[in-house]
Amino acid sequence: MRLLKPVISFLTDWLTHEVQKITSPMCDFERIRHELKPCDVVLIEGRSRVSQVIKQITHSPWSHAILYIGRLHDIEDCRVRETIAEAYHGSPDEQLILESELGFGTVVHPLSRYQGEHLRICRPNGLSFSDSQQVIHYAVSRLGLDYDVRQILDLARFFFPYAILPRRWRSSLFQHSPGAETKTVCSTMIAEAFSFIHFPILPLVKHSGEEGVQLFQRNPKICKPSDFDYSPYFQIIKYPFMDYTHHSDYKLLPWHGHGILEGSEGDFYMSPRKLEELKRNGSSAPITSPSDLKH
Structure with missing residues (x-):
């Protein structure tokens, strides 16, 4: 195991290395920062090697999802506040996010970490304050979990035609092992938190004749960052760096x-x-x- 640690550390550094440079900002970070509300999901167009892999697997520009939890005083439950304060030692007035990331696991970071990146807000429609606190409570309970690289590989296999893959290569996403989960990925962690309060992301809709319809929750392990963008139950909020609505006419842009x-x-x-x-x-x-x- 000691021999594996340097190899794992090298691969992690190589995968998380940012291979694309930051270009001119696509969005106005200051406006996004002031618009965010606790429990908003923020999508990120990552620039690292692992981000490129996720983009290719999911056919989407969004490679990472984070959960905005607000400032410490925005958290209602004092026990949750204490848990966050133990995990993050910065200013109590800092805007905080919770994310699962390769090289870090499930951690609390300041929102400012993603200043200059291409971001998009996905806001759950009609989510009550009490339910938003439950979502945050669940997400905070996942702090400390490792990042599940195998799940990314499983997701890749899941996108291949099932019949042509040898049995040993087929995805094991739906094979449940006993005991609590000890690893997760960004979108899975957030999807589990919303499933905790039965908030839909991309549910299966089954029509049952005269009895109406029934919804089935999707397995959080196959949730992708782009699913929050695609979901009809999330409002998409964009703040472009140069917004022509403030100029009355796009022809007045510089x-x-x-x-x-x-x-x-x-x-x-x-x-x-x-x-x-x-x-x-x-x-x-x-x-x-x-x-x-x-x-």
């Missing part, structure tokens, strides 16, 4: 200027000069038939 694109930016974005050329070429080639739209 598109014009003399900024210079650097490096690979020129391959992905249009300079003011290229935009002018595009406008000139477009105006000089009027559309005379539907077939012109294909060119």
Whole structure:
């Protein structure tokens, strides 16, 4: 086991290394920070190697999910506050999140850790204050659990056609072993917390004729960060860095200027000069038939 620890530590460092640089912010962190309410789920477009793996597996840009728990004084239960205070030794006025992350396990971190990242708020519709405290209570009870790398691999196998995989390669997500769970991943931990109060994320809806419908809770182990984005039971809140609603018209956004694109930016974005050329070429080639739209 001692020999394995350096190997595991090396692999963890390699997987969590951020291979993509932070570009211009896609969202306004300050507005998101002031908008957040306890029990909001925040999605993150990660930049590490393991984030790229999760994105490929789930076919989604969202690779990580965190649960916003607010400041210490936002927590109603004094025992939960004490547990959080033992796990986090920063300022009591700090906005806190709870997350399960490779290399850390299930921990409390400050929200400021994700300043500059691409974020999206998913707010559970109609969640009462008492239920939100129950969700936080459950999530806090998972503090200290290790990150379950095997579950990520299991999820990958789950997305392959089941019939063509050898039996020994098939996913074991639904095989329950006795005893309490000792590992988890970000979205599973949050999904379990909402399942604790029977709040739906992506339930199975079964129509039963004259008796109406019945809902079945999805196994939290197959919950992905993008499921909170896709769920009709969560409100999606976006705060773009440059919001044209404050300018009354998107045409008033600061598109014009003399900024210079650097490096690979020129391959992905249009300079003011290229935009002018595009406008000139477009105006000089009027559309005379539907077939012109294909060119």
